Amino acid sequence: MRRWCFIxxxxxxxxxxxxxxxxHDLSGVNGVEDLKGYSVAVAMGSSYDLxxxxxxxxxxxxxxxxxxxxxxxxGRADFCIIDQFQARMLNLESRGLEIKFNNIxxxxxxAGFRKEDSLLCSQFNAYLGGIRNSGVYDRWLDEWKSASDxxxxxxxxxHRHEKQPGSRALHVGITITYPYLFLKENNLTGIxxxxxxxxxxAAGYAVDYEIYDFSALIPALNSGKIDVILSHMRRTEERAKxxxxxxxxxxxxxxxxxxxxxxxxxxxxAGIRERLKDSFNNNLIVEQRWKLMADGLWVTVRISVLSxxxxxxxxxxxxxxxxxxxxxxxxPAGIVIDLLRGIPLLVILxxxxxxxxxxxxITGTWVAVMSFGLYYGAYFSEVFRTGMESVERGQWEAxxxxxxxxxxxxxxxxxxxxxxxxxxxxxxxxxxxIKMTSVVGYVAVVDLTKASDIIRARTLDAxxxxxxxxxxxxxxxxxxxxxxxxxxxxxxxxxxxL
Amino acid sequence: MIKVRHLxxxxxxxxxxxLTVLRDINCDIEKGExxxxxxxxxxxxxxxxxxxxRLEEPTSGVIEVDGTDILDRRTDISLIRRRMGMVFQNFxxxxxxxxxxxxxxxxxxxxxxxxxxxxxxxxxxxxxxxLHDKAGCLPGELSGGQKQRAAIARCxxxxxxxxxxxEPTSALDPTMVSEVLAVIRHLANxxxxxxxxxxxxxxxxxxxxxxxxxxxxxxxxxxxxxxxxENPQKPVTRAFINRIRTVxxxxxxxxxxxxxxxxKIHTFCGKYGLGTKVSDKxxxxxxxxxxxxxxxxxxxxxxxxxxEKTSGLTLTFRQENATTTILDNTDEDSLSLMMVRGMxxxxxxxxxxxxxxxx
Numbered sequence: 018m019r020r021w022c023f024i025x026x027x028x029x030x031x032x033x034x035x036x037x038x039x040x041h042d043l044s045g046v047n048g049v050e051d052l053k054g055y056s057v058a059v060a061m062g063s064s065y066d067l068x069x070x071x072x073x074x075x076x077x078x079x080x081x082x083x084x085x086x087x088x089x090x091x092g093r094a095d096f097c098i099i100d101q102f103q104a105r106m107l108n109l110e111s112r113g114l115e116i117k118f119n120n121i122x123x124x125x126x127x128a129g130f131r132k133e134d135s136l137l138c139s140q141f142n143a144y145l146g147g148i149r150n151s152g153v154y155d156r157w158l159d160e161w162k163s164a165s166d167x168x169x170x171x172x173x174x175x176h177r178h179e180k181q182p183g184s185r186a187l188h189v190g191i192t193i194t195y196p197y198l199f200l201k202e203n204n205l206t207g208i209x210x211x212x213x214x215x216x217x218x219a220a221g222y223a224v225d226y227e228i229y230d231f232s233a234l235i236p237a238l239n240s241g242k243i244d245v246i247l248s249h250m251r252r253t254e255e256r257a258k259x260x261x262x263x264x265x266x267x268x269x270x271x272x273x274x275x276x277x278x279x280x281x282x283x284x285x286x287a288g289i290r291e292r293l294k295d296s297f298n299n300n301l302i303v304e305q306r307w308k309l310m311a312d313g314l315w316v317t318v319r320i321s322v323l324s325x326x327x328x329x330x331x332x333x334x335x336x337x338x339x340x341x342x343x344x345x346x347x348x349p350a351g352i353v354i355d356l357l358r359g360i361p362l363l364v365i366l367x368x369x370x371x372x373x374x375x376x377x378x379i380t381g382t383w384v385a386v387m388s389f390g391l392y393y394g395a396y397f398s399e400v401f402r403t404g405m406e407s408v409e410r411g412q413w414e415a416x417x418x419x420x421x422x423x424x425x426x427x428x429x430x431x432x433x434x435x436x437x438x439x440x441x442x443x444x445x446x447x448x449x450x451i452k453m454t455s456v457v458g459y460v461a462v463v464d465l466t467k468a469s470d471i472i473r474a475r476t477l478d479a480x481x482x483x484x485x486x487x488x489x490x491x492x493x494x495x496x497x498x499x500x501x502x503x504x505x506x507x508x509x510x511x512x513x514x515l
Numbered sequence: 516m517i518k519v520r521h522l523x524x525x526x527x528x529x530x531x532x533x534l535t536v537l538r539d540i541n542c543d544i545e546k547g548e549x550x551x552x553x554x555x556x557x558x559x560x561x562x563x564x565x566x567x568x569r570l571e572e573p574t575s576g577v578i579e580v581d582g583t584d585i586l587d588r589r590t591d592i593s594l595i596r597r598r599m600g601m602v603f604q605n606f607x608x609x610x611x612x613x614x615x616x617x618x619x620x621x622x623x624x625x626x627x628x629x630x631x632x633x634x635x636x637x638x639x640x641x642x643x644x645x646l647h648d649k650a651g652c653l654p655g656e657l658s659g660g661q662k663q664r665a666a667i668a669r670c671x672x673x674x675x676x677x678x679x680x681x682e683p684t685s686a687l688d689p690t691m692v693s694e695v696l697a698v699i700r701h702l703a704n705x706x707x708x709x710x711x712x713x714x715x716x717x718x719x720x721x722x723x724x725x726x727x728x729x730x731x732x733x734x735x736x737x738x739x740x741x742x743x744x745e746n747p748q749k750p751v752t753r754a755f756i757n758r759i760r761t762v763x764x765x766x767x768x769x770x771x772x773x774x775x776x777x778x779k780i781h782t783f784c785g786k787y788g789l790g791t792k793v794s795d796k797x798x799x800x801x802x803x804x805x806x807x808x809x810x811x812x813x814x815x816x817x818x819x820x821x822x823e824k825t826s827g828l829t830l831t832f833r834q835e836n837a838t839t840t841i842l843d844n845t846d847e848d849s850l851s852l853m854m855v856r857g858m859x860x861x862x863x864x865x866x867x868x869x870x871x872x873x874x
Contacts, residue, residue, distance in 0.1 A: 414570055415607035419621045419673060420597030429620060433611045510611040513651040 043095060043275050047118055052273075058085050058094035062232035064251040065098040065271050068122050082194065082231070083473025083482075089114060089274060099477075100249070101272035102162075103195050107477065115277040122251070125265030126197075128213075129246035131238055132261050137187075137245070142264045144216045158267075161196070161208045186223040189213065190243035190461075192231040193474045197249045197267070200471060203308040209247050212266060227461045228471070235259055237461070240375035296481035306472050313468030314489060320382060320464065321451045321493070324389035328450065331394025336401040357395035363456050365392055370460040381460035393450050400446060404439035405431065433508065440505045447501065448494045455490075465489060516677065516708065517544040517567060522576035524562055536562050538732030540576070544677070544710055549703050551711045551719040553743075554729035555755060560712040561604075563729065564679050567710070568592075568599045597625060600670030600678040604685050606662040608654040614641065614665050615650040618672045626673070633672070640668040644698050660691030664698050677708040684715060716756075720744050728752050758823035760787055766805065766815045776801065780819065787821055789828075793874070797830065800855050800872055804832050807851025808870070812836055828874040837868025 045051060053074035059065040061079040069077045078094050085097040090112060101119045109115060130138040148154040191198045191210075198207040205226055217224045229237055234246045239259060249269075252262045301307040338350035357365070366388045374384055408431050416426030458467035469482035476482075522540040525533050536559035544550050552560045565571040567578065569585060569592050578585050585595050609617050618637035622628040628636075641647050644664040646657075654662055663683055670678055680699065684692045696718050703709060703722045713719050719726065719740070726743045728736040736743065736752045747753040754761075762783040764776055777798050784794035797819065809815050813836035820829045834841060842864045845852050856862055861873045 409605075409607070411603060411605050411607035412609065415601075415603065415609065417593075418568055418570060418596055418599075418601040418603075419669070420593050420625050421621060422593050425624060429624065430609050430611075434609075437611065510613075510653050512653050512656070513613050513615070515615060515651040 043117065046096075046273075046275075049121055052096065055095040056093075057273075058088040058097035060085065060099075060231060064122055064124070064253055067253060067255070069098075081470060081474070082192070083470055083477060084479060086112065086114065086274065086477035087479040089276060092276075096273045096275050098271040098273055100194065100197075101270050102197075104272040104274060106196055109274065110277070113277055114274050117273045117275050119270060119272050121271035121273060123268075123270035124251045126209075126249045126267045126269060127252050127262040127265050129235070129238060129250055129256070129260040129262055131241075131244070132259075134244065135261060138261050138263050140220050141216060144219055145264050145266055148215075157211075158208070161211070184221050184223045186225050187217065187245055188243045189224060189226050189245045189247050190229045190234050190237050191226050192229060192234065192248040193471045194249050195475050198247070199475050200304070200306075200309055202305045203312065208267065209249065213245075213247050228463055228467070229461050230459060233459060233461075236371050240371045242370070242375070242461070293481070296478055299476045299478060300472050300481045300485070306475075309463075309468045309471060310465065310485070313463055313465040316382070316457075316462060317451075317454055317465040318493070320385055320389070320454050320457060320462070323386045324393065324450060324454065325447055327386055327390025328393035328397050331390050332397025332401055335394055335398035336405070339398060339402055340405065354395045354398055357392055360392075362388070362392050362453055363459065366456060366460055381457065381462040384460055385454070385457040385462055389450060389454065393446060396446050397443065400439055400442050401435075404435040404442070407438050408434045437505075437508045437510075440501055440508065444498055444501045444505075448497055451493055451497060452490055516546045516581060517710075518577070518579040519543070519563075519567075520577040520579075522563070522566060522578065523574045524559065524566060524571065525574045535732060537566070537573075540729075540732075540734060542727055542734055542737070544708070546676075546708050547706055548724045549707075549709045549711065549722055550725050550727060551713060551723040552727045552729055553713070553716070553719060553755070554735070558729045559732060560729050561681050564601075564681050564710060564712050567679060568596050568601060570601075597673055598676045600673060600675035602663070602666055602670055602678060602680045602683050604682040606654075606659070606666045606686075608662055608666055608669070610654055613651050613653055614646065614657070617654070617665065618669050621669075622672050637668075637672055640671050641665070643671075643701075644668045645694075658691060659687045660694045663687065663691075663695045667695075667698055667702075671702075677710065678702070680709060680711040680713065682712050682714065684713065716744075728755065730755075757825060760821045760823065762819050764817045766817065768814070769811045771805070773802065773805075776817075783819060783821075787823065789821070793828070796858055796874065797828065800830060800858055800874075803851040803854050804830075804870065804872070807849065808841065808845055808855070809834055810837075810841065812838070830872040830874070832870045832872075834868040834870075840864055840867050841870055 043055075046055065049068070049072070052069070053072065054076075056076035056078055057069055058078040058080050059069060060082045066077065066079060069075050078088060080088060085099055086107075088094040089097045096117065098121055101116070101121075104116050128138075128141055130141075145154075148157075191205075193199055194207075196207055197209040198205065200206070210226070214224065227243060229243075229248075231248060234243075234248055234250070235256065237243045238246055246260065249267070250256070250262075252265075256262070301310065335350055335354055338346050339354065341347045341350070360368075366385060369388045370381065370384045412430050412434065413426055416430040417423070421429065454464060455466035457464050458470060463471070465486055469486045472482050473479060519540055519542050522537055523535070524537040525535050528534055540563060542550075552563060554560055562571055566573045573586060576586070580595055580599070583590055583595065585592060608614070609620065612620060615634060615637050618640060619628075619630065619633035622633040622636070623630060638647065638650060641650050644667060646661060646665055646668065649657060649661060649665070654665070657665065667678075667683075683699065684695050687695065692715065696715065699709070699711070700718075700722055711719065711723070721740075723740050726738060726740055727734050728743060728747075730736075730751055736747060736749050742748075743752065744756055747756050753759070760783075762779065764779060766776070780797050780801065781794050784790070784797065801817065805815065805817075809832055811834075813834065816831075816833040816835070818831040818833070820831070821827075842852075842862070852862075855872060859872045859874050861871075863871050865871060
């Protein structure tokens with residue numbers, strides 16, 4: 018037995034050590050072809066991802082936008098590819114990073130429309146052509162390019178336009194990509210947002226931005242959730258099969274970022290205190306980013322509370338059906354419960370959003386509440402059922418024999434005893450539910466986790482947002498547990514002094 | 516007060532088989548009577564009792580309470596149940612309530628009593644069953660006997676017209692049986708109408724005004740305690756009352772397995788605590804009877820009966836196809852017969868071919 022433990026531990030240590038990367042000599046790398054043999058972090062589903070996948074010998078690490086720089090910083094990847102415009106605006110030197118080479122997959126970003134929405138697309142193209150010819154476009158781009166990272170007036174640059182009553186509202190799917198689309202002081206801003214606002218004003222549309230994961234944009238467009246993709250998307254053959262692309266509105270390319278040659282590791286740059294302080298400032302104070310977190314927290318709390326209520330209702334209903342003596346009722350209920358418990362929650366959520374409610378305008382929040390309600394309702398119903406079955410039949414019989422009706426017996430005799438056994442078990446499930454709400458980002462809801470993702474995509478710093486989010490989730494779980502414990506104590510039978 | 520006609524109850528086993536527990540029950544319970552239901556286990560005594568307040572749904576038949584057909588769908592069974600208390604084998608006190616709250620829950624919910632009123636009456640009843648001090652306790656803190664007394668008090672709190680007792684002492688330690696029986700006796704003395712299913716024969720005999728002996732799904736025999744206990748009319752009743760245990764063996768011919776039979780006798784005697792001495796005696800008598808006296812003009816059926824009540828042992832040897840009496844045709848000086856007579860109190864031949872030996 019002991020020998021096996023040793024072997025297990027040794028094997029684990031070996032595996033862990035294998036995941037660490039050896040330092041590579043990066044000096045000879047000057048282009049995409051030279052990346053063979055190196056590990057490269059890219060945003061999942063981005064055009065860099067597609068490009069690198071076709072080059073044999075490159076170890077592609079697909080991550081979220083927020084994790085790319087951190088991966089290089091921590092040595093988990095040799096390179097990462099981010100937008101060169103963005104790379105220039107970030108203070109890379111302070112993080113011990115540098116741009117190795119530029120102009121990767123030099124290309125142009127286009128807006129995406131549904132195939133059948135060619136009228137809108139041509140309107141947009143006409144607008145672009147117009148400002149290009151009149152020189153407005155160049156002036157406007159220069160303004161943005163000259164702005165620095167800390168540009169205080171970034172939000173002022175964005176053209177705001179009033180909604181005109183009665184105009185068609187365009188639902189625009191975006192992914193937070195600095196500096197094209199980002200949040201500043203909790204307001205959406207960036208070059209692309211500015212441009213699109215101007216277009217909408219000229220064409221007489223109202224506009225409504227919704228934040229999606231990059232990989233979810235095309236499904237969202239095709240299922241009718243959004244009308245326009247405005248997310249610095251490049252035109253590729255693959256994408257063009259599903260999306261009608263506009264003319265290019267911005268030119269750009271990728272920059273390969275690696276650790277700078279002088280080999281300053283992040284640990285030596287500054288003391289832990291300084292780094293914490295920096296991280297705190299960057300992730301919360303600057304541009305009032307805490308407001309985004311606070312909004313996200315509120316959304317998480319709201320979804321959690323509504324989902325728990327929905328799950329309890331669904332659970333009671335399913336439990337009632339499941340415990341029916343008629344097989345015609347209990348059998349289908351059992352199957353539904355097994356199905357719901359057999360599908361991963363994330364898949365249920367996506368199914369509800371992109372398939373079942375694809376064509377309706379129901380918001381992600383309500384889809385999430387319904388999904389969580391159903392999924393956890395299935396779990397709750399089984400908890401309720403065991404609780405009910407743990408109350409002896411004799412208790413029912415005693416109530417009935419004394420002349421209480423069925424419902425009175427349930428209400429006064431069985432339920433108090435069942436609840437007493439249900440609550441402790443339910444506690445774990447409820448806390449699991451709260452933590453599980455962190456996946457709602459997939460259906461365009463900005464909750465606590467998504468808010469931290471957005472901040473991380475902007476600051477490209479993993480440490481502080483993740484720690485903060487963890488702490489908040491722990492607090493939420495702890496408070497919920499405490500509340501349920503108080504309830505449990507209330508329900509515990511107590512003797513009376515008479 | 517309660518009239519039962521042609522009551523039938525069939526249980527459906529999970530395997531899909533049907534098990535008829537009550538075939539055709541007819542009985543009446545009048546006001547002021549204490550009716551006890553006795554019978555071998557598995558004859559549906561509890562089922563009958565539970566049909567009376569419809570905790571068990573009868574398959575067919577009629578049950579009338581004060582002229583109301585309680586099996587009629589339009590009858591509000593809850594109203595009937597309020598007037599019929601029930602005491603369960605496993606007490607079934609409400610585990611989440613204190614003893615006093617157990618007593619006050621239903622009067623407050625169903626009879627519209629105020630809390631003060633219900634608690635005052637509750638304390639009186641607890642005093643009556645000797646649990647005044649336990650009013651604030653939870654059921655889990657009480658002994659079995661105390662729980663059952665509390666359960667009886669809970670019944671009484673609803674001021675019922677009849678109480679059904681479903682084996683009220685079966686789940687109790689022997690030491691606690693008497694305290695519960697004392698409470699039930701007290702109620703009987705006060706003239707409470709009761710229907711009791713119990714295995715406590717002495718108690719049943721003392722407290723009942725009438726006894727129903729249930730067997731094979733019908734009321735097999737019915738009468739006053741004297742009739743049933745002193746002078747039962749049917750052999751099954753007699754066997755049950757005297758708690759007679761039997762073992763049977765059929766011996767085809769003279770070449771039967773004697774040692775196999777000895778083993779069987781030994782086991783039987785051991786089971787009822789008769790000791791080796793008695794068992795040896797039975798074996799000797801059996802050997803002499805079968806090897807020396809019985810003519811074996813066909814199979815012989817041996818029945819050994821032991822009454823736990825009188826401790827009497829009876830061996831019956833029945834010769835099939837017997838044409839002549841056996842004892843008269845046996846030489847009185849035969850060694851076997853002398854030995855048998857020596858070891859027993861009486862050897863008789865009540866009918867031709869059947870010899871009874873009593874020890």
